[in-house]
Amino acid sequence: MTIPQVSEGQAVMNLEKAVRHDGEMGALESVVIRFAGDSGDGMQLTGSQFTVATALEGSDLATFPDFPAEIRAPAGTTFGVSAYQINFGSSRVLTAGDAPDVLVAMNPAALKVNLGDLRESGMVVVDTGAFTDKNLKKAGYDSNPLEDDTLAKYQTLELNLSQLTLESVKDFGLSQKEALRCKNMWTLGLMLWMFDRKRQPIIEWLETKFASRPEIAKANIAALNAGHAYGETAELSGALKRYSIGKAELEPGIYRTVTGGQAVAWGLVAGAQLAGLQLFFGSYPITPASPVLHHLSGMKEFGVITFQAEDEIAAVCAAIGASYAGALGVTSSSGPGVALKGEALGLAVSTELPLVVINTQRAGPSTGLPTKTEQSDLYQALFGRNGDAPIPVLAAATPADCFDLAIEAVRIATKYMTPVILLTDGYIANAAEPWRLPDLDSLEAFPVKFTTPEEAEGFYPFRRDEKTLARNWAVPGTPGLMHRIGGIEKSYDTGHISYDPANHQRMTEVRRDKILGIANDIPLQTVSTGEEKGKLAIVGWGSTYGAIQQAVRKARVEGYDVSHIHLRHLWPLPRNLGELLSGFEQVIVPEMNTGQLVNLLRAQYLIPAEPVNKISGQPFKIAEILDVIRARLGGAQ
Amino acid sequence: MTIPQVSEGQAVMNLEKAVRHDGEMGALESVVIRFAGDSGDGMQLTGSQFTVATALEGSDLATFPDFPAEIRAPAGTTFGVSAYQINFGSSRVLTAGDAPDVLVAMNPAALKVNLGDLRESGMVVVDTGAFTDKNLKKAGYDSNPLEDDTLAKYQTLELNLSQLTLESVKDFGLSQKEALRCKNMWTLGLMLWMFDRKRQPIIEWLETKFASRPEIAKANIAALNAGHAYGETAELSGALKRYSIGKAELEPGIYRTVTGGQAVAWGLVAGAQLAGLQLFFGSYPITPASPVLHHLSGMKEFGVITFQAEDEIAAVCAAIGASYAGALGVTSSSGPGVALKGEALGLAVSTELPLVVINTQRAGPSTGLPTKTEQSDLYQALFGRNGDAPIPVLAAATPADCFDLAIEAVRIATKYMTPVILLTDGYIANAAEPWRLPDLDSLEAFPVKFTTPEEAEGFYPFRRDEKTLARNWAVPGTPGLMHRIGGIEKSYDTGHISYDPANHQRMTEVRRDKILGIANDIPLQTVSTGEEKGKLAIVGWGSTYGAIQQAVRKARVEGYDVSHIHLRHLWPLPRNLGELLSGFEQVIVPEMNTGQLVNLLRAQYLIPAEPVNKISGQPFKIAEILDVIRARLGGAQ
Amino acid sequence: MNKPVTKLSPKDFATDQEVRWCPGCGDYAILKAVQKTLADIEARPENTVFVSGIGCSSRFPYYMATYGFHTIHGRAPAFATGIKLANPNLDVWLVTGDGDGLSIGGNHLLHVLRRNVDLQVLLFNNEIYGLTKGQYSPTSHIGTRSPSTPYGSVDAPVSPCAFALGAGARFIARGIDTGQKQLPGILARAHAHKGASFVEIFQNCIVYNDGVFNDFTEKAAAADAQLHVEHGKPMIFGKDGNKGLRLKQDRFEIEVVTIGENGVTEDDILVHDETNAALAHLLFTLPHPAFPVVLGVIYCNPAPASYESAVHAQIDAVKAERRTADLKAVLKKGRTWEVR
Amino acid sequence: MNKPVTKLSPKDFATDQEVRWCPGCGDYAILKAVQKTLADIEARPENTVFVSGIGCSSRFPYYMATYGFHTIHGRAPAFATGIKLANPNLDVWLVTGDGDGLSIGGNHLLHVLRRNVDLQVLLFNNEIYGLTKGQYSPTSHIGTRSPSTPYGSVDAPVSPCAFALGAGARFIARGIDTGQKQLPGILARAHAHKGASFVEIFQNCIVYNDGVFNDFTEKAAAADAQLHVEHGKPMIFGKDGNKGLRLKQDRFEIEVVTIGENGVTEDDILVHDETNAALAHLLFTLPHPAFPVVLGVIYCNPAPASYESAVHAQIDAVKAERRTADLKAVLKKGRTWEVR
Numbered sequence A, B: 001m002t003i004p005q006v007s008e009g010q011a012v013m014n015l016e017k018a019v020r021h022d023g024e025m026g027a028l029e030s031v032v033i034r035f036a037g038d039s040g041d042g043m044q045l046t047g048s049q050f051t052v053a054t055a056l057e058g059s060d061l062a063t064f065p066d067f068p069a070e071i072r073a074p075a076g077t078t079f080g081v082s083a084y085q086i087n088f089g090s091s092r093v094l095t096a097g098d099a100p101d102v103l104v105a106m107n108p109a110a111l112k113v114n115l116g117d118l119r120e121s122g123m124v125v126v127d128t129g130a131f132t133d134k135n136l137k138k139a140g141y142d143s144n145p146l147e148d149d150t151l152a153k154y155q156t157l158e159l160n161l162s163q164l165t166l167e168s169v170k171d172f173g174l175s176q177k178e179a180l181r182c183k184n185m186w187t188l189g190l191m192l193w194m195f196d197r198k199r200q201p202i203i204e205w206l207e208t209k210f211a212s213r214p215e216i217a218k219a220n221i222a223a224l225n226a227g228h229a230y231g232e233t234a235e236l237s238g239a240l241k242r243y244s245i246g247k248a249e250l251e252p253g254i255y256r257t258v259t260g261g262q263a264v265a266w267g268l269v270a271g272a273q274l275a276g277l278q279l280f281f282g283s284y285p286i287t288p289a290s291p292v293l294h295h296l297s298g299m300k301e302f303g304v305i306t307f308q309a310e311d312e313i314a315a316v317c318a319a320i321g322a323s324y325a326g327a328l329g330v331t332s333s334s335g336p337g338v339a340l341k342g343e344a345l346g347l348a349v350s351t352e353l354p355l356v357v358i359n360t361q362r363a364g365p366s367t368g369l370p371t372k373t374e375q376s377d378l379y380q381a382l383f384g385r386n387g388d389a390p391i392p393v394l395a396a397a398t399p400a401d402c403f404d405l406a407i408e409a410v411r412i413a414t415k416y417m418t419p420v421i422l423l424t425d426g427y428i429a430n431a432a433e434p435w436r437l438p439d440l441d442s443l444e445a446f447p448v449k450f451t452t453p454e455e456a457e458g459f460y461p462f463r464r465d466e467k468t469l470a471r472n473w474a475v476p477g478t479p480g481l482m483h484r485i486g487g488i489e490k491s492y493d494t495g496h497i498s499y500d501p502a503n504h505q506r507m508t509e510v511r512r513d514k515i516l517g518i519a520n521d522i523p524l525q526t527v528s529t530g531e532e533k534g535k536l537a538i539v540g541w542g543s544t545y546g547a548i549q550q551a552v553r554k555a556r557v558e559g560y561d562v563s564h565i566h567l568r569h570l571w572p573l574p575r576n577l578g579e580l581l582s583g584f585e586q587v588i589v590p591e592m593n594t595g596q597l598v599n600l601l602r603a604q605y606l607i608p609a610e611p612v613n614k615i616s617g618q619p620f621k622i623a624e625i626l627d628v629i630r631a632r633l634g635g636a637q
Numbered sequence C, D: 001m002n003k004p005v006t007k008l009s010p011k012d013f014a015t016d017q018e019v020r021w022c023p024g025c026g027d028y029a030i031l032k033a034v035q036k037t038l039a040d041i042e043a044r045p046e047n048t049v050f051v052s053g054i055g056c057s058s059r060f061p062y063y064m065a066t067y068g069f070h071t072i073h074g075r076a077p078a079f080a081t082g083i084k085l086a087n088p089n090l091d092v093w094l095v096t097g098d099g100d101g102l103s104i105g106g107n108h109l110l111h112v113l114r115r116n117v118d119l120q121v122l123l124f125n126n127e128i129y130g131l132t133k134g135q136y137s138p139t140s141h142i143g144t145r146s147p148s149t150p151y152g153s154v155d156a157p158v159s160p161c162a163f164a165l166g167a168g169a170r171f172i173a174r175g176i177d178t179g180q181k182q183l184p185g186i187l188a189r190a191h192a193h194k195g196a197s198f199v200e201i202f203q204n205c206i207v208y209n210d211g212v213f214n215d216f217t218e219k220a221a222a223a224d225a226q227l228h229v230e231h232g233k234p235m236i237f238g239k240d241g242n243k244g245l246r247l248k249q250d251r252f253e254i255e256v257v258t259i260g261e262n263g264v265t266e267d268d269i270l271v272h273d274e275t276n277a278a279l280a281h282l283l284f285t286l287p288h289p290a291f292p293v294v295l296g297v298i299y300c301n302p303a304p305a306s307y308e309s310a311v312h313a314q315i316d317a318v319k320a321e322r323r324t325a326d327l328k329a330v331l332k333k334g335r336t337w338e339v340r
């Protein structure tokens, strides 16, 4: 056990300085920690284990994993830095936090890339052992930031983590390389101590994970314990302080953490069950959409068929084929892959088959920034097809919301015999948040009714339900209902190919009206926070939810007349939306794109909605939205 | 020579009844003829030869070929009917005409499909020889329309064309089948006589076409002459009347007829010459876009490389590759094929390479009605890509306009290093109109300047021209400028891959601003007809030009305060457009889709522009637009 | 429902839809052969699905009184895969053309073949794009003049069967549209094969490529220009039944010989082995007219399992092992905590 | 500008860009071999273009100090075709992976090969999707466990070389990432071949598929498990140089024999003929470990002309015949009339 080497000139680490606290000394309302290191340093694991420990402690939390496009970029480079941020607290936490209070930097590159985001007088924990000349050079530092005034504004905790770790695991006979791999657990131990989280869940996890290599499990646990013990010793010596974060007041229930990727997968399985259909999932791997494929591939006991197709076109076509044959066809991709599906989506529109399409958006155009987030595929979802080919579009606001909207997508697709697009994004897909498990038994079923042989009399495939305008669904294998469908225009009255001009007009209109009619079957638009009319509405969609929500709450506390309206149904729009928006003097639409929803709203309602755009591949910060509100509404009222 | 068998109860054919005429007896201002028959009857040929003869006579004209999707549908079926309509006259003719004055129906199916369009008391010419029981049944007639009152409202000219033709060619030793094939020439001869057009050009054409089979040429010519002679005889007997149509007052110059397909091809060749580049045309056949490929494939003497790719994706990718290598890459397709190009277009946006994309639109969604026209791919052109990927969009108003806009597309693509989309449609592509040949020498060149080895100092591929924001273009083969590009985000300052958030924001903005800046380099929007402000503006784009133009002219004659504004630049929009439109009390946007441009205008300018939609696969009629104007503006003012 | 109630005739498989091919098109003959095959194999219309892309050939499903899906250009194999995976009990037939299947759709064809989905692929090869009015296709011979190659095409054609073999197909056969005697038998064998079966059918496009196969399909030439192979039988052909293929000494090559000449006897003739892939490659690519065009079931080498059966077997195995499929339990797996 | 001014070394072909592959990735070795090859063949950087799709392998162009185009997933052959057609003087290399080239990109690979565009295709086969974190690929063997196949894959893999042959490729070779001795020679021959050359390179993905080729690449096993063929030489292998491939009597098949055993002599061993396509198919698909994995230039059978040269020859011929290219004349062709 070594003695804390708190860097010179630093008094006791004092996080409270700029952190909201709730009175009691050492108790904070919320804290933002960012773990940053080389791709090989295991930062994603460290972050997600800290998240588990924190969740079990009853804090509310939100996370933001931010990793490089490279599988394993060369050690020490700035582009190889991987980071995981967690915001946790006793009050409602909706974003991963604007600026970290604590930055754990495992090497110079991690410091270089992340220091700029740290809040003033925040805490930096660095592994001095990694600040070698070679690493400094790789990170592009001319002089050692630990030695110049780079860190002057911050509180620094300089520890030779590498050495401390090696010492802590020396009894387990690991190679130097293996031993050093435990560095992240040592660090995690220290952080668990500092924020008063339990080690036991992590220990259990390590034991399961390394069940086949017990010496590795033991070494990691020893490192974890050593980091924890280090904190205790340092506290005794007065060098470090420990913080407690109270439990958040959350609705009663059983909770777990969930990422958007998981929630989509489970929502689809639930949706298929509610519809009474077999789930067919056709996909082609692409970042950041692949997790949905991975989750579903492991759910074979639910009869889920996962089909890794040769490309995105085959994936969507196979899904349409499966729907044709009576399954629930689903396909999933990210922007560039969805671009390839446009032609086939037109066929699903034309043949009026149910289909769910999930787009986990990433930064574009083209390959863009595959591991960064963006909302720039809304136009593509709404308009990216030849011909008049309207498709309902939904967008999930949070990881947990993905579950509900996946079910909603299945419901609309099967009830209206139409493809449905569900938009999420790289941020939602990878971020974890606490999720109160839904009561699955209370979900309303919407069983599909295939046309039966008994209905053969007068049957034709495009006969419609008078109310929904959905066509009937007769599946191959049913005697007496043999029919042929395709992408050529069909007669309204027989379903046969028809080149008749008036018929094409009628069919185009009925396809449009069917989709527009869904507006009567979705909830009216509500206001998330604030009044139903007023000076300013901030209208958002998708993963900007948390940032807008927090900003509007803060602004309202500051006295601003501002409301937050968040859209989950982007097409058709809720039928009261126009009226709702007309109750506001100003409408601002923040989007992680150059302005897409804003134009839809302007075109639909002729309101002078204005865009606020962030296209940096990073989520909005609360402060960025707050600044906009303040600027719009002038000094606090 | 047989004696005219004018049907009972008919006096002399009297076309003037409902046709505008210019005083002199038998002289008409304009006439609309529709030739309709089986796909095998050669109606497209008949129509286009009548067009040639008419053009040579100095009439203005417009045509509308309307053929079935089937290559050779079974004889006698309604879906196998092929039609060709021509509107010609001594005044400006801008559309193929709302309703034919004369319908030539070669069989019952042709009559069945087309009769409804004939204007009241128009003339029907039928081949009685084809009205057999079998054909009547195939066409779905329960009783013979020649015998019941189906044709009561019309003037009918019932001739046994088959028999008349057989007689006229009996000296040439043709088989019955070959002999009957001359029926269309007999009919053409009669029509040429009736409207006083010369036979000589057709005779010459037949001689060239059948140079290798002189007996076929001779028979066809004999049939043509026989039809003509028949008219003369009938006139003598007083049964038929002959009409003269004066010369149109057209701008002096050399004229020819041109289809949109030809004009696009020639415009591209001209554009490439003006840019000083080799033209590379990558395409995959699709109706109705293929003619561009066919025309260019025959122009090898211009060094044009035509590449029939394995699919639309390969076509656009090869074109981008060619541009990368220093050629002018062009690709062309129709809606479903363009849908497949979305991902690659994103790459062209991201790598900022010049590219021209031509979409000859057809009725959608999906396969839709391949041989019918529509304007429903505007959304796809503007928005059909992942990410923020703005692309300039142009739309041709007439077949001849395709030439000018193809050049304009090349100019913008090369000057701004960007893909450009040019929209035409099935109507424009196939319709022929007279075209005053442009003075090629007077076209302003816009030679491309590749980066030279001398500029190697400080070179990087994304260095921009300060004014246009276009990046420089260094082509492989140039010493000293070796570089790598791709679809991942690039550093503004070096062109290397960059994951930097602020850089992505900056690059996204510069890509947007570059395209928006083109608004300063295109003509201000003018008004085609009418005042610059007033009660009502009809805003159109693409092939609706003629119908809107004629309707607005007529309405203005009727005293309505209405103007026609026609957009050729759909993105960016002309910079004065918002102001111009704000000068009108009402703005109506007729489109052959469910409303696409109208939403763009509403979003951009917040004006309550309203849609008028026709989605029948058929062009607008003048009357349809005129009705809208009258309805909007109430009784004539 | 899988057992025929009454025996159906070929006519029972015809729809009332007007057939929209050009008069004289080879597609008519194929339609007839397929309808006969379905009757022969006692197919049930309600369990049969015809899937196609886009092209003249791809209009096929409209004329079959079964279920049918006329999809989009080139993608039929992907649709068919989805259909078969969703309901392995369906009998899936895929109709495609040389453009649909080998130009835009080459990749999907590759993958449906290598995955070995249990369905029949019928590729109507007319060496031209019929529906779009006669452009050359990936199977057109060099020098083909067409609207897009007025000076003649310059790219080498692909051999559909060699492609299928390279893709890993385990049943490959070849027939001729007008071969009404052979075609139903070939199609029935394709149907009997468990896994993806690939059948190339030479089809005459009377409008845009008339007579392109005449040199081996015309009556007069047929006997000498066609070799109909049968597994286990010597590869003999010719109007006098005295020509054959013989292995060259010590070379991995074959030659045409005449039985009765130069001491050649029937025993010298190579016996066809439909499980031999290298031989199949050779037979697919024999240069004509030096060699005959080989027809019949040229390659058949079934895999242990077809794709959809393996997929469902895996699902069934997991189901059997897990016994329950409880979404509630899945959601609760891992760390949960309770807020009261 | 086509003649080298000074002889360049492998290092001259390296960029200053940091290489972003995982430490230990087989791609490094291939990079080294390619850089050496370019130096050996005296390539000019300014006339050389590396084109790739998307994948770990497809990052290759960034590390070559030549022109480079990192395009989109699976489409590199189409871009490369456009580049080569636009400027036939460029030396085009195409780098792809088993996913990029054979999954999404299979169709373009088929067509660039059959058209015979003069370029080199290097397919890095690691039997996995590296960049997207380890899903199985179309070359993964049955049973591969991956994030998308946690219970093991069930679809049969495709053989890249057999596919290339079926597609009509006229140069097909195979190498190993670590085979620094053989690889530059193979690549140089691929470069020398006029037309499309296809080279499959077994590449170890140390992160997601480590050791998948060990049974024939590991030092100890290599000699017995690898057969390096050379045209005109008997196909002998084995650490004692005494194993070989022999034609089976009267069968279109081969077997492994040991020279010196059962009376087998070197003369019995089949001589490699790189122009024999059927033999090539056989060598590509020999089942391992019963047979060795065949490496080297296995098939090479040049066509009279490569695609881009034929395209330009046709253009040149038309130009020569027409002599002028006058757009004014074209516009005036056909019927014109004058309005005064």
Ligand SMILES: Cc1ncc(C[n+]2csc(CCOP(=O)(O)OP(=O)(O)O)c2C)c(N)n1
Pocket: A343, B284, B285, B286, B287, B312, B336, B337, B340, C054, C055, C056, C057, C058, C072, C073, C096, C097, C098, C099, C100, C101, C124, C126, C128, C129, C130, C131, C132, C137
């Ligand atoms: C995406 C797309 N691209 C192009 C087309 C146009 N197209 C329809 S069929 C066809 C080729 C058909 O050729 P083939 O498959 O040989 O069929 P055939 O008509 O000769 O039977 C083409 C290019 C289309 N319908 N969709």
Ligand SMILES: Cc1ncc(C[n+]2csc(CCOP(=O)(O)OP(=O)(O)O)c2C)c(N)n1
Pocket: A284, A285, A286, A287, A312, A336, A337, A340, B343, D054, D055, D056, D057, D058, D072, D073, D096, D097, D098, D099, D100, D101, D124, D126, D128, D129, D130, D131, D132, D137
């Ligand atoms: C249109 C599209 N679909 C999917 C992806 C995601 N993706 C990138 S690389 C890749 C597979 C790469 O596999 P391989 O070609 O074998 O390359 P490796 O990484 O193994 O070298 C995939 C699926 C993409 N970038 N674009």
Ligand code: SF4
Pocket: B071, B072, C020, C021, C022, C024, C025, C026, C027, C056, C057, C126, C130, C131, C204, C205, C206, C207, C208
């Ligand atoms: S164009 Fe050819 S393939 Fe198509 S229907 Fe006519 S004859 Fe048959």
Ligand code: SF4
Pocket: A071, A072, D020, D021, D022, D024, D025, D026, D027, D056, D057, D126, D130, D131, D204, D205, D206, D207, D208
């Ligand atoms: S993931 Fe595999 S293929 Fe990709 S760089 Fe790493 S080791 Fe190489």
Ligand SMILES: [Mg+2]
Pocket: C055, C097, C098, C099, C124, C125, C126, C127, C128, C129, C130, C137
């Ligand atoms: Mg064909």
Ligand SMILES: [Mg+2]
Pocket: D055, D097, D098, D099, D124, D125, D126, D127, D128, D129, D130, D137
């Ligand atoms: Mg790979």
